[in-house]
Amino acid sequence: MEEEKVAVDPLNDLFCSPTEAWTSLDPNYLKVRRIWVLVFWPTLLIAIALGLGLMWRSWWPAIVCGIVAIPWIGLMYWREGRLFRARGFAERETDLYVKEGLLIRQLTIIPYGRMQVIQVNAGPISRAFGVASVELVTAGPSATIPGLNAKEAVALRDRLSLRGQQQQAGL
């Protein structure tokens, strides 16, 4: 969120926060994401190495995968940090702003009056780190704020559903 404050060139300005600053996600969420990177990519690379190796009866796939593994997983690990910093949300009086994405950057504005259901979800790994995501279901596509502190997520849900009830509009 520090980098948003700098906002010198107009391209950064495009995704600037409507309030003073974007609320960033829980740092534990970054840990969850990085654990996932460390589990997913090695599993996939081993599967590829095994599959191709057995099919071709050769050690080459394993060697290539082994060489690629460290830089690739490192890149993905580092990228999670940037993805994490690219995420953020901001609550205004009538709308919720959610920002995400590195390559394709996206800002979604959802009016409280359009929220049909607000869900708090947490998988097993997330629960272990006390992290939960908040999903905003509208009659259109839904938006998700992943990785909030579990207590904060519940509080946000309550806040949002209260505002949603106050501002609810007919479909």
Next chain:
Amino acid sequence: MIKPPETAVSERPHPLTPVVQAWVMLVALGIFLFREWIEGDFADISSLGNAFQVWGTGLWTVLIITVIQIVFGIFRWIATRFIADESEFRIERTFIWHSSDRINYSKIQSVDIHQPFAARLLGLAKLYVDVGGGPGKKIEYLSRQRAEELRDALLRRSSAELSPAIQPEETDPGTSAEPPLSAPEKLVVTARPLHLVIIAVTSTAFLTLFLFLIAHAIWAMSGGVWEPALALILPLGGIITTKVVGQWNYRLIQSGGSLRVIRGLTSVVSQTVPRHRIQGIRISQPLLARPFGLWRVQVTVLGYGISTDADEINDLMMPAGTWQDVSAALHAIWPGFNLADLPWQGQPPAARWLTWFTYRHRGWSLSRLIFASRRGLWNRRIDLVPYARIQGIDLSQGPLQRLLGLACVNVRISPGSVSATAGHLLGAEARRLAEQLTEAGRSARAGDLALHALLAITP
């Protein structure tokens, strides 16, 4: 009209229902026996008996399946009841699987009448109740007249349950509390067969398949095999079926506050579209239909996007027609809106790099009540979304756009064919547009006034 529903009336579907449900088998059996009879001795009916000997098990299987289907159908018919009481509409099934569908009147989005071919021959129809989320509820089969009565009764109940702010019947303030829904009818648009054919054969799907077919024919003539062509001809036929046969004799009828679509050559479908449920409109034109000046009009209706039964649900408000027809259909949907009034905005010059062929055509427009966008090369389209229907705004920027300093603004609405996107604006302009749309949506939600102006309803 329906019997006064003070006491809950419980009814069964029409007694001929099992016959219609088993009609495919009956027709197969009939054709088979008829052919045997023609080919055999005309005078001697007993020659039919030989057929059973000659054809043996195959014919017996068909016969047994037909009988089982009819017997099951009869039991199902006995076990099915529908009840319209004060608070809800119920469909009770107590055959092998017991089910009780309870439909709250306020949840009813629309009630459609479908007449498949066999039902049409017997003067029967099925009722299709769309309840928004999830699949619709069917009542098979009723007499055509009873189906219409029930539809009118259900629609009247459902609009009475709606909040008065968006009650469609208020277009006619002179009538009493329960205006007859099917009384004043006005024909808005029809579709000419020639137009339907042109729109069908110029559609991207048809052209793609057709090109493949030609390529295949060339290959087959130079020594290949012809058989795989079937795999291309069948979907081509499918396109013609949905776009021409399914839309045959298309009529858009205005009756009271709602719109009704009647269409179909073999099966006749009558579909009611409540205007206040329409979330957006798309006017589109395939590239090759341009010389003919033909367009189509689609709508996104709340709840239709989720439906699984593509054959039952149709989002076309005008399957093929001239610009005059477009205007007529638009006027029937949103009388308070005039397409010619839209102040169109073009794209910045930098956007030429991303839209080589559509640069001039593309654009967006903010008007009093509506956000509109214009784009598309193979299928030119104009998408219209009322501010009162905006579910959210997306502002996005991909890597190429970032290089050129551009961004997109997309309006989120409920799922369907309409999608309004202002492509490739200058970054700052895009952010401003996103905020403007958010603000417009906010003021449109407050009081539903914008929607009333659009639907030309006096609040």
